Amino acid sequence: MAGDLQLWERIRSGDPEAFGDLYERHARAVQSYCLWRSADLQAAEDATATVFLEAWRKRGRLTLSSDSAAPLLLGIANNVVRRQWRSERRHRDALERVRNAGQIPNDPEAEAIARLDAMQQLREGGEAIRRLPRREREVLALLAWSDLSYAEIAEALGLPIGTVRSRLARARTRLGNAFPDPARPAEEAL
Amino acid sequence: MNEPKPDLSPLLPDNATLKERRAALVESVSPGGPDPQAASAWRRRGPRLALGAVLGLAVVAVALIVSAGGDNAPAAFAVEPQEGGGVRIEVYSLEDAPGLERALAQAGIRSQVTWLPAGMLCREPHYSPSIVHLPGGGSLGGFEMGGPGDALTISVGSTRRWRERFGEHMRGEISDREYYRSIANFNLDPEAFRPDQSVVISGSPVPYGGDPEGGSAAKVGVAEGPVEPCVPVSAPARSIGSIGLPQSAGGGTEGAPGGDEAPPQTPTVAESSDVPAEAPPAPGQFLYTKTKVVQLQGWLPNGPGTGSKSNPRHFTAHVPGNYPNAPAALVPTVKEVWTDPDGKTRVRETLGQVDFFSGTDQKRWENAGSPPPFEYDPKDHDVRRNGSGRLVKEFASRSWRGPRVFSNVSKLSQLPTAPEALRLAIEHPRGGSSPVDPSPANSHRGGVTAERLMEILSEPITSAALRAAALNALAEIPGIGLKRGVADVAGRRGDAITWIRERGFGHELIFDPRTSKVLAQAEMIFGEPAASEYGVAPGTVFRESAFLRSGVVDSMRETAAEAGGGPVATASTDRRK
Secondary structure (H helix, E strand, O other): OOOHHHHHHHHHOOOHHHHHHHHHHHHHHHHHHHHHHHOOHHHHHHHHHHHHHHHHHOOOOOOOOOOOOHHHHHHHHHHHHHOOOOOOHHHHHHHHHHHHOOOOOOOHHHHHHHHHHHHHHHHHHHHHHHOOOHHHHHHHHHHHHOOOOHHHHHHHHOOOHHHHHHHHHHHHHHOOOOOOOOOOHHHOOO | OOOOOOOOHHHOOOHHHHHHHHHHHHHHHOOOOOOHHHHHHHHOOOOOOOOOOOOOOOOOOOOOOOOOOOOOOOOOEEEEEOOOOOEEEEEOOOOOHHHHHHHHHHOOOOEEEEEOOOOEEEOOOOEEEOOEEOOOOOEEOOEEEOOOOOOEEEEEOOHHHHHHHHHHHHOOOOOHHHHHHHOOOEEEOOOOOOOOEEEEEEEEEEEEOOEEEEEEEEEEEEEEEEEOOOOEEEOOOOOOOOOOOOOOOOOOOOOOOOOOOOOOOOOOHHHOOOOOOOOOOOOOOEEEEEEEEEEEEEEOOOOOOEOOOOOOEOEEOOOOOOOOOOOEEEEEEEEEEEEOOOOEEEEEEEEOOOEEOOHHHHHHHHHOOOOOOOOOOOOOOEEEEOOOOOEEEEEEEEOOOHHHOOOHHHHHHOOOOOHHHHHHHHHOOOOOOOOOOOOOOOOHHHHHHHHHHHHHHOOOOOOHHHHHHHHHHHHHOOOEEEEEEEEOOOOOEEEEEEEEOHHHEEEEEEEEOOOOEEEEEEEEEOOOOHHHHHOOOOOEEEEEEEEEEEEEEOOOOOOHHHHHOOHHHHOOOOOOO
16 A cells, blocks of 8 residues: 555645545544544534645645654644634535535434443543643644654644643643653653 | 543544545545546435425325226326316326326426336436425425325426415315316426426336236436436335335325335325334333433522522523523533323433533632532432432423323324425414415414424424424425534434524524434524624534434333334334423
8 A cells, every 4th residue: 555655746746536545544533633622523524624625725835754644634633623614615515515425324323322422531531631721732632632753743733842842741730640641651751 | 641532433434434525525626527426426315315305295195006007097197288277197107108208398397207117226326316496485306106096196387376276275175076186296397497407207016906016106306417317226125115204204205105015095104014103102101212402501600599499500591592691511411201101201311511611610610519500409309420420310200291291193193294285284273274385484474384393393203204294394484494414412414404583593403314303403593693692603502402212111210222122123213302
């Protein structure tokens, strides 16, 4: 399977199918992040579609610095969530169409209940983080809800890596160390 | 994180959905316009079986099932001029398809008519589905017909004349006999068709009267643009025999039970064995419903409170209305209600996370000891925490209808299940006259009609056919809107009826277009001036109820899922408080 770098080259030359591959590869990660940020399913679905349409629109200006498009897409996601509902008019139709593609589940009740549980957990799990100041929240959210490294978070947010570290440190102090990071022991010593 | 991450997979698109969205996305960025392949992938499920499809159809006698031969049917169809202009075509069989196409063309309607062998269908999609908007409101789209009855009759003529005739009959000005002799199952108004629109009819024999090919059933659609020839494919088992309902209830409300399972001469959908049980609970049984309610509530910590003196309630649901400045929180509650045939209920409310809009208010509320937002009187209410630490309030109550709680079921089953007939029937339950076209939702009459239709949709026990008719009749009222692909508070997608009322407030009713089942009802602020007055974004929901589960159970401790071995078996009727 082609890497993201190769895919991105094809996307830059205007290949819609390569764009489709990129979508299939990263849509769930982007939607997870948007869900976490907005705690709203419809908003997250709309944001996800917007992220990809933005990536397509700006493809000429954007470059990948590694073989993963995740930092780029999550960086866009971060901005999209921040200004959700202000999507451009010309995106509306496409957005509408993407939103409507996808079936009503076969077993609406069982699935609805599973989704409700997940939403509930999502809301509760993120409660403390959502009350952080925005800059700290964004850094912490990317750390908690994507598999990005610190360097990739820095790339996604367009920040120096030192700033990412200091914001994380502040966020953790504020949360009373409620969010240690067992997954990244090497980075614990900030 | 010190807590495990929640599993978000139920909230993420599954593989099939991902593929479809990919296709839609690729299509939207492809040069040279939509790729027809990709387009059809999403359009297929779009407008075709959707609401609005049969608007304007006023079919009382149900069906097209004809004996294909027979003494009185030497010709496949007969054309006669009708009073007031146009023609009426009595179709005994679709076997002479080219002849019927010519007859329709002469009357001003382009068509494709196909007669298929038993058990076959046209491969779909073979045309782009469309909707004909009728003068005076309403529309005509696709539907399916089947079931014992007389010949299919099609009239071609003006919508106004058609509706007047219908009204005359409803008012008793013309006899049943005259009416049925003169009116057709549906009307095609050449004036209402755009030049690129045409009618697509396909039919095939179905078992009737002991003969495996003794009758026939038909599918009618409206196309825009070119219509590809019909490519016959095998129908899925029973799809001909059970057309109409419940599968296509959102689009075809005229379907009577047809096919091998329905007894001959069964005239109405309500008696169909295809429709899930729609009876009230028997003595000793209970109707169980589970609803998720998310409500905007205001916290009034310094007010006198309401309810019991010892435990006053300091929350109010009258936001934004009466208390625009009260700190507002979203209060999610899962409400389970068991109702017995006498109207006694047991209610269990499980409180979710109270979520204030502002972090400061949240802190204040938590510092005040997180007082619960519900009314609490130790005499009547049992409040405890469940295994997950949630507050659960249980109490005995009575349905506001008391012992008459299910008395409407039989009345409802007598209502017509054709949209226009339903509207006229509820507009004058005891006869009387009224305009034939629906009145706008913002007029008194139209508003009352819309209210009544919504009441029908909120009844605990209704047939799929009646719900479909009510939805279609609602959509026909000028001023009522339809949105597609709307998610409810439980994340289910459906279509939504919207009714914007005074000052930007309104209702949204989200339903599953395949079953006409109401998924959720929301009260919301749609726009100005309410949005500015309360400082909220247009589209803000302040109360939403999502109907999760319902069914008849044998004990007040049992939920529908436990009773029937799965939600499909027991939750089929529907929902509601």
